[in-house]
Amino acid sequence: MTTHRPDASSEPPRDARFDAAWRAASREEPPAALDAAILASARRAVGARPQRESLREATRPERWWWPLAAAATIGAVAIGLLQLAAPDRLGTPGAEPPIVTDMPAAQSPAPSSAPTAARPSGTAPAAVARPAMRKDAPASVATEERAAGAATAAPAAASSAAKPAAPIAANAQPASADAALRIAEPFPAGVAVQRQAAESDAARPSTLGKIVAGQRGEAHSDAGTKARTPRPVPEWIALIRKLQAEGSADEAARELAAFRAAYPDHERLLPHDVRDWRPAEK
Amino acid sequence: MPARAFADADPNDPGDEALMQTYATGNAHAFDRLYARHKGGVYRYLLRHCGNAGTADELFQDVWMNVIRARASYAPSAKFATWLYRIAHNRLIDHWRANGHLELVSASADEDEVDPLAAIAGARGDEPEIRAGAREQAVRLDLALARLPPAQREAFLLHQESGLELAEIAALTGAGIETIKSRIRYALAKLRIELLDLQ
Numbered sequence: 001m002t003t004h005r006p007d008a009s010s011e012p013p014r015d016a017r018f019d020a021a022w023r024a025a026s027r028e029e030p031p032a033a034l035d036a037a038i039l040a041s042a043r044r045a046v047g048a049r050p051q052r053e054s055l056r057e058a059t060r061p062e063r064w065w066w067p068l069a070a071a072a073t074i075g076a077v078a079i080g081l082l083q084l085a086a087p088d089r090l091g092t093p094g095a096e097p098p099i100v101t102d103m104p105a106a107q108s109p110a111p112s113s114a115p116t117a118a119r120p121s122g123t124a125p126a127a128v129a130r131p132a133m134r135k136d137a138p139a140s141v142a143t144e145e146r147a148a149g150a151a152t153a154a155p156a157a158a159s160s161a162a163k164p165a166a167p168i169a170a171n172a173q174p175a176s177a178d179a180a181l182r183i184a185e186p187f188p189a190g191v192a193v194q195r196q197a198a199e200s201d202a203a204r205p206s207t208l209g210k211i212v213a214g215q216r217g218e219a220h221s222d223a224g225t226k227a228r229t230p231r232p233v234p235e236w237i238a239l240i241r242k243l244q245a246e247g248s249a250d251e252a253a254r255e256l257a258a259f260r261a262a263y264p265d266h267e268r269l270l271p272h273d274v275r276d277w278r279p280a281e282k
Numbered sequence: 283m284p285a286r287a288f289a290d291a292d293p294n295d296p297g298d299e300a301l302m303q304t305y306a307t308g309n310a311h312a313f314d315r316l317y318a319r320h321k322g323g324v325y326r327y328l329l330r331h332c333g334n335a336g337t338a339d340e341l342f343q344d345v346w347m348n349v350i351r352a353r354a355s356y357a358p359s360a361k362f363a364t365w366l367y368r369i370a371h372n373r374l375i376d377h378w379r380a381n382g383h384l385e386l387v388s389a390s391a392d393e394d395e396v397d398p399l400a401a402i403a404g405a406r407g408d409e410p411e412i413r414a415g416a417r418e419q420a421v422r423l424d425l426a427l428a429r430l431p432p433a434q435r436e437a438f439l440l441h442q443e444s445g446l447e448l449a450e451i452a453a454l455t456g457a458g459i460e461t462i463k464s465r466i467r468y469a470l471a472k473l474r475i476e477l478l479d480l481q
Contacts, residue, residue, distance in 0.1 A: 015470070015474065018470065018473070018474050018477060021477040022423075022442060022473075022477060024419070025419040025420060025422070025423045025477060026326055026330070026420075026423060026442075026443075028322075028325060028326055028329055028335075028420070029321065029322050029325060030321055030322075030325045030339065030342055031339065034339055034342065034343060035317075035321065037343065038317065038343060038346045038347070038350075039310075039313070039314060039317060041346075041347060041350055042305070042310055042313040042314075042317070042346075042350050043310040043313075045350045045351070045353070046305070046308040046309070046310055046313075046353075047308070256339075257339075257343060260340060260343050260344070261343065261347060266340070267340065267377070267380060268380075275336060275337070275340065276334060276336035276337060277336055278335045278336045278339055
């Protein structure tokens with residue numbers, strides 16, 4: 001018995017006439033509304049704004065060093081600023097953060113006057129600021145101070161890094177302190193504390209509540225980049241049907257595409273008439 | 283016509299894999315180009331299989347949303363087109379399953395490998411949309427494809443629309459290369475009769 005083993009890699013013979021006939025008959029493209037919806041989703045997913053420059057321009061080798069140079073500049077400035085700061089502030093536990101001038105100065109002689117004038121001239125900063133921070137400092141300041149002290153603490157310090165913030169931040173909103181606990185819990189103490197310490201520079205004048213709100217806001221904005229807030233299913237289906245009935249085929253197609261993007265199980269949610277509907281051929 | 287999917291076709295033009303990686307780093311323009319290259323082939327692949335434009339739209343959108351979601355985990359171990367059509371192939375199977383078209387029937391005699399699409403019985407030949415289409419060519423094309431066994435249709439469409447090679451189609455469908463080749467040959471022989479008088 002002879003076994004015929006044709007070359008496995010060889011392609012079936014191409015027929016030019018058939019290929020031409022196929023191309024003439026098979027030319028469908030996705031609807032423009034669908035194109036737009038998919039491209040918009042792709043942009044949202046990477047948080048991209050509409051780009052004007054071409055890909056080649058954006059990836060040109062000579063531009064690669066720009067972000068690196070910017071990062072190096074920022075790093076150098078940050079290091080310079082740190083070195084300019086008072087040495088006792090960097091290393092000693094009793095050091096005074098510079099934001100003390102923004103605190104409500106309960107210990108100062110004239111608390112209700114200009115807060116920036118709270119530091120008496122000629123007084124050692126730590127001597128004045130320390131009590132103020134312990135009692136009346138905004139929670140972000142207290143948290144920052146605590147974070148600086150706890151950065152090297154053992155994991156057991158997790159609760160102590162977060163929980164004491166609540167009594168210290170007595171002036172802050174209770175819900176915010178509670179939220180701080182909730183956010184701190186999933187992370188090891190070092191991580192939670194470092195996150196707070198890293199963010200406290202940007203959020204220095206704000207309260208702990210604002211920091212937490214900021215963290216939450218980040219999470220929300222992340223989610224928001226993935227999909228727009230979906231309408232309730234029945235309402236959305238009713239809208240699509242209404243648009244179809246009004247003859248607004250493009251808008252109906254856009255809404256349908258958006259619905260599908262928002263609900264991964266759209267195949268189950270959409271009624272057959274809506275699911276199988278498509279705009280009339282142009 | 284198959285999309286241009288080979289990185290070495292033009293040294294100045296980034297290949298699909300490079301574009302996908304560029305997109306994963308946040309450059310949405312790379313996705314635009316990738317999408318423009320492949321949208322037609324993927325769309326027609328899905329449309330020819332399901333025969334219903336509304337369903338094809340839905341599946342098409344799902345396929346690309348999967349591509350978008352998987353951008354971070356994409357690794358160019360194979361051609362981008364192979365990866366893309368695998369997503370489309372799997373989505374199609376999920377669709378048939380969800381709609382109860384998947385029945386346990388034996389594959390045709392020349393096909394001993396198991397391909398889930400081979401188990402789809404009468405998936406679309408009886409759908410009224412095919413007969414009620416507006417354009418004669420498209421309708422005849424659809425009818426001719428509908429008469430093909432699903433596995434032959436799958437192999438033929440992947441070959442015709444994706445530009446994948448036989449080995450890639452074989453890997454994608456889980457069939458052997460020789461099986462794929464014979465499926466394409468059978469499909470071509472049947473479709474040639476239907477299509478050549480359309481010219």
